Amino acid sequence: MSTPGVRRVLMVCMGNICRSPTAEAVLRHKLRLAGLDGRIEVDSAGTHADWHIGEAPDRRAIRHAAKRGYDLADLRARKVAPDDFERYDLIVGMDEHNLDRLEDLCPAAYRAKLVRLTDYVVRMTAGEVPDPYQGTADDFEYVLDLVEDTCDGLVRALLAKGHAG
Numbered sequence: 001m002s003t004p005g006v007r008r009v010l011m012v013c014m015g016n017i018c019r020s021p022t023a024e025a026v027l028r029h030k031l032r033l034a035g036l037d038g039r040i041e042v043d044s045a046g047t048h049a050d051w052h053i054g055e056a057p058d059r060r061a062i063r064h065a066a067k068r069g070y071d072l073a074d075l076r077a078r079k080v081a082p083d084d085f086e087r088y089d090l091i092v093g094m095d096e097h098n099l100d101r102l103e104d105l106c107p108a109a110y111r112a113k114l115v116r117l118t119d120y121v122v123r124m125t126a127g128e129v130p131d132p133y134q135g136t137a138d139d140f141e142y143v144l145d146l147v148e149d150t151c152d153g154l155v156r157a158l159l160a161k162g163h164a165g
Helices: 019-033 059-067 096-105 108-113 137-160
Strands: 007-013 040-046 090-093 114-116
Touching: 007 019, 007 096, 007 137, 019 040, 019 059, 019 137, 059 137, 090 096, 090 108, 096 114, 108 114
Parallel strands: 007 040, 007 090, 090 114
Antiparallel strands: none
16 A cells, blocks of 8 residues: 555666666665655666566675665565556666666656656766676676765755655
């Protein structure tokens, strides 16, 4: 059952094991710091999560996030579901590929809910959140830097647009 006034944000990447669970945990933390805990719900999903449904995030994502105080260990991968487009107020893709896939899946009436996380970049310069899966430890750290920055901007935007209840 939903709580009146609660807004919902869905973070989306390809497999829901690196970027989107990281963004979910970081946004939850930033919302808590902003005093919005319990007023905005955050979840994550993948456009191609068939490969990982029910799995925990990538161990490297868990490890790097934990070093910064974010807990991803209890999150589990799931695929974007048709009702997500109605249920969530904001559906946030990590890159152009994810946004293209979301647009293919999304009914026209809900397309205005689709955004790219880097639309909210504050201090850094980036057009998308790159997938660190095939990368190094530095790639996971860069994703965390970028996600922290963009989630700061997203929290500001949610507050400014009155999406916080």
